[in-house]
Amino acid sequence: xxxxxxxxxxxxxxxxxxxxxxxxxxxxxxxxxxxxxxxxxxxxxxxxxxxxxxxxxxxxxxxxxxxxxxxxxxxxxxxxxxxxxxxxxxxxxxxxxxxxxxxxxxxxxxxxxxxxxxxxxxxxxxxxxxxxxxxxxxxxxxxxxxxxxxxxxxxxxxxxxxxxxxxxxxxxxxxxxxxxxxxxxxxxxxxxxxxxxxxxxxxxxxxxxxxxxxxxxxxxxxxxxxxxxxxxxxxxxxxxxxxxxxxxxxxxxxxxxxxxxxxxxxxxxxxxxxxxxxxxxxxxxxxxxxxxxxxxxxxxxxxxxxxxxxxxxxxxxxxxxxxxxxxxxxxxxxxxxxxxxxxxxxxxxxxxxxxxxxxxxxxxxxxxxx
Numbered sequence: 281x282x283x284x285x286x287x288x289x290x291x292x293x294x295x296x297x298x299x300x301x302x303x304x305x306x307x308x309x310x311x312x313x314x315x316x317x318x319x320x321x322x323x324x325x326x327x328x329x330x331x332x333x334x335x336x337x338x339x340x341x342x343x344x345x346x347x348x349x350x351x352x353x354x355x356x357x358x359x360x361x362x363x364x365x366x367x368x369x370x371x372x373x374x375x376x377x378x379x380x381x382x383x384x385x386x387x388x389x390x391x392x393x394x395x396x397x398x399x400x401x402x403x404x405x406x407x408x409x410x411x412x413x414x415x416x417x418x419x420x421x422x423x424x425x426x427x428x429x430x431x432x433x434x435x436x437x438x439x440x441x442x443x444x445x446x447x448x449x450x451x452x453x454x455x456x457x458x459x460x461x462x463x464x465x466x467x468x469x470x471x472x473x474x475x476x477x478x479x480x481x482x483x484x485x486x487x488x489x490x491x492x493x494x495x496x497x498x499x500x501x502x503x504x505x506x507x508x509x510x511x512x513x514x515x516x517x518x519x520x521x522x523x524x525x526x527x528x529x530x531x532x533x534x535x536x537x538x539x540x541x542x543x544x545x546x547x548x549x550x551x552x553x554x555x556x557x558x559x560x561x562x563x564x565x566x567x568x569x570x571x572x573x574x575x576x577x578x579x580x581x582x583x584x585x586x587x588x589x590x591x592x593x594x595x596x597x598x599x600x601x602x603x604x605x606x607x608x609x610x611x612x613x614x615x616x617x618x619x620x621x622x623x624x625x626x627x628x629x630x631x632x633x634x635x636x637x638x639x640x641x642x643x644x645x646x647x648x649x650x
Contacts, residue, residue, distance in 0.1 A: 284595050295588040302581040306544030307537055309574050313547055316566050324562065326539055333536045337529055344525045350508055351518035357505040364498050368491065375487050380453055382460030382480040389477060399459050406452045413445040548578035
């Protein structure tokens with residue numbers, strides 16, 4: 281019995297291998313046959329389904345490429361926008377430096393007193409304050425001698441004065457920038473001279489032209505980025521879209537593989553009984569003599585599967601018969617055991633009946649003595 285079970289396992293394994301080989305052969309053959317009829321009119325349901333599945337896969341693949349391109353473009357836009365924003369920050373810093381130079385040039389040139397008169401008082405006050413602070417700091421640094429406490433006091437006082445000096449310098453720089461920026465919006469040519477201020481105004485205008493062009497470009501790039509981002513928001517992240525499309529393609533391909541196997545089965549005669557005359561004529565028209573070897577292999581593999589099934593069926597039947605025989609033997613032993621127990625019970629009953637009879641006889645004898 282163990283040998284038969286081992287043989288069944290071997291046959292099952294052989295059957296699985298043959299089935300796998302047959303499925304692969306039929307699938308490849310079916311795919312080959314469908315490729316031969318792509319331009320041939322055919323109204324069979326499986327051919328129409330095959331063409332629809334092919335288009336579905338092509339459309340999904342193109343959709344993946346489109347999403348990947350959109351994602352690539354989105355990343356490219358992010359990088360480009362970041363670079364242009366950094367360039368604009370650099371221009372802003374450079375422009376602030378030109379404004380500072382322009383403001384100082386305007387204050388230093390009496391030809392622009394009409395414009396700078398509004399700022400003279402503040403500029404002079406800041407200049408005086410800076411001179412005073414620098415003088416006091418210089419006096420502290422030139423003092424010599426004194427004890428530890430006087431050194432500590434001078435150090436603390438120096439730190440405070442330097443803090444005031446730094447703040448005053450910042451205020452002066454800001455004033456220069458404000459003056460230069462306000463003047464830069466005037467027509468620099470109205471002075472009728474070609475001096476430092478006029479040249480600086482020309483630089484400002486050149487940078488503003490560049491900034492306006494860069495701003496327009498940034499606006500266009502940001503609009504494109506927002507449009508792409510909005511599309512991602514509706515359909516999900518690019519990764520999710522691509523994953524969904526890949527999952528869909530996998531499902532469609534699996535359905536198409538079923539078509540391939542079925543068509544291969546019909547074309548090799550494995551499912552000959554299921555084919556209508558019209559279908560058989562259609563298959564005969566596309567199967568060539570060169571396909572004979574493939575058809576022969578398919579028939580042999582299918583026969584091997586059938587032979588294995590038959591052999592497995594016989595072995596299982598043989599095992600089942602032996603199991604039934606074992607059951608019969610078991611039941612017969614149980615019947616024999618029960619019969620023996622019945623005989624024992626019957627003998628016990630007879631003995632008990634005899635005892636009863638003896639007791640009744642004894643009772644009768646005793647009653648005679650009464």
